[in-house]
Amino acid sequence: MFNFEPDNFMVGEYEDDQEIFRNKPNSIKEEGGRNWVYPKKPTGKFTNAREIVAFFLLAFFFTAPFIKINGHPLLQLNILERKFIIFGTAFWPSDFHLLAIGGLTLLLTVVIFTAVFGRIWCGWACPQTIFMEMVFRKIEYWIEGDRSAQIRLDKQDWDREKILKKGGKHIIFFTLSFVVANLFLSYIIGVEELGKIITDPPSHHWVGLTAITIFSFVFYSVFARFREQVCHFACPYGRYQSVMVNEDSVCVSYDFKRGENRANQKERVKAEKTASAKVSANTEVSVLDLAQGGSVPESKPFGDCIDCGECVRVCPMGIDIRNGIQLECVHCTACIDACDAVMEKIGKPKQLIKYASYNNIKKGINEIFTTRVKAYSVVLTVLASLFVYMLTTRADVESIVTRVPGVLFARIDDQTSSNLFNYKLVNKTFEKKHIELKILSPSAADLRNFGEFPNVNPQDISEGRFMVILPNSNLEAGKAELVLGLFVDGKQVEEIKTRFTGPK
Numbered sequence: 255m256f257n258f259e260p261d262n263f264m265v266g267e268y269e270d271d272q273e274i275f276r277n278k279p280n281s282i283k284e285e286g287g288r289n290w291v292y293p294k295k296p297t298g299k300f301t302n303a304r305e306i307v308a309f310f311l312l313a314f315f316f317t318a319p320f321i322k323i324n325g326h327p328l329l330q331l332n333i334l335e336r337k338f339i340i341f342g343t344a345f346w347p348s349d350f351h352l353l354a355i356g357g358l359t360l361l362l363t364v365v366i367f368t369a370v371f372g373r374i375w376c377g378w379a380c381p382q383t384i385f386m387e388m389v390f391r392k393i394e395y396w397i398e399g400d401r402s403a404q405i406r407l408d409k410q411d412w413d414r415e416k417i418l419k420k421g422g423k424h425i426i427f428f429t430l431s432f433v434v435a436n437l438f439l440s441y442i443i444g445v446e447e448l449g450k451i452i453t454d455p456p457s458h459h460w461v462g463l464t465a466i467t468i469f470s471f472v473f474y475s476v477f478a479r480f481r482e483q484v485c486h487f488a489c490p491y492g493r494y495q496s497v498m499v500n501e502d503s504v505c506v507s508y509d510f511k512r513g514e515n516r517a518n519q520k521e522r523v524k525a526e527k528t529a530s531a532k533v534s535a536n537t538e539v540s541v542l543d544l545a546q547g548g549s550v551p552e553s554k555p556f557g558d559c560i561d562c563g564e565c566v567r568v569c570p571m572g573i574d575i576r577n578g579i580q581l582e583c584v585h586c587t588a589c590i591d592a593c594d595a596v597m598e599k600i601g602k603p604k605q606l607i608k609y610a611s612y613n614n615i616k617k618g619i620n621e622i623f624t625t626r627v628k629a630y631s632v633v634l635t636v637l638a639s640l641f642v643y644m645l646t647t648r649a650d651v652e653s654i655v656t657r658v659p660g661v662l663f664a665r666i667d668d669q670t671s672s673n674l675f676n677y678k679l680v681n682k683t684f685e686k687k688h689i690e691l692k693i694l695s696p697s698a699a700d701l702r703n704f705g706e707f708p709n710v711n712p713q714d715i716s717e718g719r720f721m722v723i724l725p726n727s728n729l730e731a732g733k734a735e736l737v738l739g740l741f742v743d744g745k746q747v748e749e750i751k752t753r754f755t756g757p758k
C-alpha cells in the first residue's frame with residue numbers, strides 16, 4: 255500500500271495519531287475483543303445505483319440454476335465429479351488447459367479492473383457485499399432500526415422487545431442462510447439432484463443433507479457474526495490489494511487538499527474568535543512593529559471537511575476514509591453519499607469524497623491507462639484470443655490412447671508382432687455417440703479390438719484395450735509410427751499418432 259504524504263494529509267491535531275489506523279483494524283479493540291460496527295443506513299445516488307446492480311445480480315443468483323439451455327444447466331460447477339457446465343457447454347477434466355486459460359483470463363481481467371478502478375468488484379459485485387449490505391443488513395435495519403436504535407437495543411436489558419427483535423432477526427437470518435445454502439449446492443450438483451435430496455427419505459442423502467447443514471451454518475455465521483471480518487481477514491482478493499492498487503488507481507478517496515484543515519463548527523468559531531483577537535492585538539503591535547518589518551501571523555485556512563463523522567458512521571467496515579486508502583475499504587461508496595448529503599446541507603460543492611486517484615487529488619493528474627495497465631491489457635488480449643480460439647476449436651469427443659504399461663511387444667510369428675494399447679473415449683456432448691478408432695497408416699497394420707467399439711453415453715467415458723498387429727518389415731530399428739483415426743458416428747474427427755514397437 256502506498257503511503258500518503260502527511261503534510262498534505264493529516265494536519266494539526268491529527269498528526270499525533272495519524273498512524274493508529276495502520277496498527278490494528280478498527281473492528282478489533284485494543285485489548286483484542288470485537289468492536290462491533292453499527293453502520294448508519296446509507297442513502298444517495300450511489301446507494302441507489304448499487305441497489306439496482308444488486309437486484310440484477312441477486313435475480314441471476316436465484317434463477318441461474320433453474321435456467322436451461324437445450325435442456326442443460328446454464329451454469330453447473332460440479333467439483334465433486336469434476337464436470338463443469340458453463341452456458342450449456344460441458345467441460346471435463348481433460349479440458350483443464352481450457353479452464354486454466356479461462357481462469358487466467360478472468361484473473362487478469364480482475365487485476366486490470368483493480369489496477370484501474372480499485373476494489374470496484376468488492377463494492378458492486380462481490381456476493382459477500384451484495385448479500386451482506388443488500389439483503390441481511392437491510393433486514394437488520396427493518397427489524398432493529400438504524401444505527402442509533404441498534405446501539406440502544408444492544409445496550410438494553412433482555413426484555414420482551416429485545417428478545418422478539420433479536421430472536422426474529424436470527425430466525426430470518428438462518429432461514430435465508432438455509433435457502434442460500436440450498437441454492438449454492440444446486441450450482442454444484444444441479445437442481446434435479448437437489449430436488450431428490452429434498453424429497454427422498456433423509457437416509458438416502460445424508461451426505462447432501464450434511465453439506466446443506468454445514469453451508470447453512472457457515473452462511474449464517476458469515477452474515478450474522480463475522481461480516482466485515484470476512485473481508486478483512488479471510489478474503490484473499492482483499493489481501494492482494496496492496497500489490498494491485500497504486501497512486502493512479504481510481505478509488506473511493508477523500509479529497510484531502512480540499513478537505514483539510516478539517517474542523518467542526520465549534521472549532522471554526524473558536525479559531526475565528528482567536529484570530530480576530532490576535533489581529534486586533536497585532537494591529538496594536540503592528541503600529542509599533544510595522545516600521546521594523548513586522549507582519550500579522552497567519553493560521554492554516556480551514557478546509558471543507560467539517561469533521562462531522564458522517565462518512566465514518568455509514569462505513570460498514572468501520573474505517574475512516576479520511577485516513578486514505580486502506581485494505582479494509584471495499585469501495586461501497588456509502589461514505590460518498592453521506593458526505594455529499596453533508597456538503598449539500600452546508601452549501602459546499604459535493605464530491606469531497608469521490609472516485610479519484612491519489613495522483614488526481616494531489617497533482618491533478620488523471621492518467622488511468624498507465625504503462626502497467628497497458629502491459630496488462632496486451633497480455634489480456636493475447637490470453638483472451640487464445641481462450642476463444644481453444645474454445646471454438648475444442649473437440650466434443652476426445653480419445654486417449656496409451657500403450658499398456660510393462661508390455662513392450664509380442665511375437666505373433668517370425669514375421670509379425672503385436673502391441674497392446676489402452677484407450678479412453680470421452681463423450682462431452684449431451685447425445686449418445688458411436689466412437690471408434692481405425693488404423694490410417696501403415697496400411698499393413700491390423701487393429702483388433704477386444705469386443706465392439708462402444709456407443710458412449712452422453713457425458714460419459716468408455717475405456718478398453720485393443721491390439722495392433724504389424725508385419726516386422728514395416729519396422730525401422732524396431733519402431734514404426736502408427737496413425738489412428740478417431741471416428742464419431744462414422745465421421746473422422748481427429749488423427750492420433752502413437753508408436754509401434756517390435757523386434758530390431
Ligand code: SF4
Nearest residue numbers: 559560562563565593
Ligand atoms: S462526511 Fe464529509 S464533512 Fe463529514 S467528516 Fe466525512 S469528509 Fe468530513
Ligand code: SF4
Nearest residue numbers: 569583584586587589
Ligand atoms: S471507506 Fe467508504 S467506500 Fe470504503 S468501505 Fe467505508 S464507506 Fe465504503
